[in-house]
Amino acid sequence: MSELAGFNTRAIHAGQEPDPATGAVIPPLHLTTTYKQDGVGGLRGGYEYSRSGNPTRAALQEQLAALEQGTTALTFASGLAAEDTLLRTLCRPGDEIVLGGDAYGGTFRLISRVLEPWGVGYRPIDLGDLDAVREAVAPETTRVVWCETPTNPLLNIADIAALAQIARESGTVLVVDNTFASPYLQRPLTLGADVVVHSTTKYLGGHSDVVGGALVTSDAHWAERLTYHQNAMGAVNGPFDAWLLMRGIKTLGVRMDRHCANAARIAEFLLDHPAVASVLYPGLPDHPGHEIAARQMSGFGGMLSFRLRDGEEAALRVCERTRLFTLAESLGGVESLIEHPGRMTHASAAGSPLEVPADLVRLSVGIEDVEDLLADLDRALS
Incomplete structure (x- = not known):
């Protein structure tokens, strides 16, 4: 799918090639846990076990990467599963997260009650005050600037491009939760963000019938690490959930x-x-x-x-x-x-x-x- 194609064209066609075996317009739902190998290590299409990879999930990930104009998308069982995988990939004990001062309650709970006892600190900051953000970011300890825009539930707005510049200057990673806007209204990677987070449960699914999460990036280093941890941690979404999300994204x-x-x-x-x-x-x-x-x-x-x-x-x-x-x-x-x-x-x-x-x-x-x-x-x- 060409990057020059319009948003709705990408939403309908990226990762959605007709089934080569039957010509079915909608990609098949692959309800399988494992895959026959053509000899030891002879994998068909690289698939061996559905935690590691599933064709239905792969089609969804290609679709999401195209919408966010990233190179790699990874999907998970929930938005918080995506966040947990991301933060445990980025952070180590002793690191600190600069957190928007009105972040989603589930994100705050994950950071303050799960990661903080593990040794990862956080500092709530008004991300609209760029001087305060610069002062809060300590290059030796700050690993992540975590941004929502618009925020949940106070609808505050942060300047993604300005935060990206601060993150680059300090060597930190800018993560943007794009759930409220969706990639239809806002594409943070094009404004300098390193990783985009979604609760795909929300606008991407759009019908209140499927729970999921996603990470999207164009950074090759973090894409490789996150892909490894998606498999190693295992909080992936099932193929039927992926199929429902693909259906929702088209509209x-x-x-x-x-x-x-x-x-x-x-x-x-x-x-x-x-x-x-x-x-x-x-x-x-x-x-x-x-x-x-x-x-x-x-x-x-x-x-x-x-x-x-x-x-x-x-x-x-x-x-x-x-x-x-x-x-x-x-x-x-x-x-x-x-x-x-x-x-x-x-x-x-x-x-x-x-x-x-x-x-x-x-x-x-x-x-x-x-x-x-x-x-x-x-x-x-x-």
Whole structure:
């Protein structure tokens, strides 16, 4: 697949060659654990055992690499499995991670409660303050700058190109969690990031029916190490999960267009609602990261958060009253979801520097008819 092909063309065709045996347009689902060898060590296509490699997973990895404009993509059983493999590849006891000050709660839990007892430290920093980032990065100990943009759930924006320059100057690795934006809206590798992380459960899968994660890079050194550790650690996704993800990715572009359009309408509605204290959405002109987002993204995404004037109890009531917005964790599916981050997705950050406001509500805006979504929110807020 040519790198010059458009995004939607790559999403539909990269890694998706018709089956050479039958001509089937959709790549086959290879539900096998092992492969017949033509003599000892005589592997057909390099396959010997499905933890090490599976043709369905290989097709998905080629598809993801094409979308992120990287050279190597690796897929895993979950986003956190991908993060764990990456961080245990990059870090050793005594190393430190510079972590965005409002990172995803699961990432914070992995770093603070799994890696920190192993000897890997972390330092939460506002990644929008580039001087603070430069001061925090210590070339002798900082191994990773971990960036989400937009962030979960506060929708803050970080300047990927500026962070990449800081990382290069200090010899650290810039990792960008691109889950919220998806490669349709943002491609961090082209802005200087070393590795991109995805929870493929979210927008890439898009239908709330498959859990997965991915790493994408163009760095040959880290690609080799990560490929080795993908096999050695073994947290790979199964072939049926890979097949579901390939199916979802084919419509990523058209879905994201609708997610973005619906979220923009809802952000404008909430901005004028008397029960709402503030709206966190990078598409709003007064959002502090709006100009950076407009520069490095091709759209502002389907995620937004808002704070209630009457505090936590009001936020909880709104979460309980919606009908179309389903009260549930996760995000990025075709259906709209609502949640209370402080008590749900980010409960693990309570009492830490990454604690989120108690009056905050997060929306994953789906692709339903927007007038129905607006009516649902209006009822819940009344």
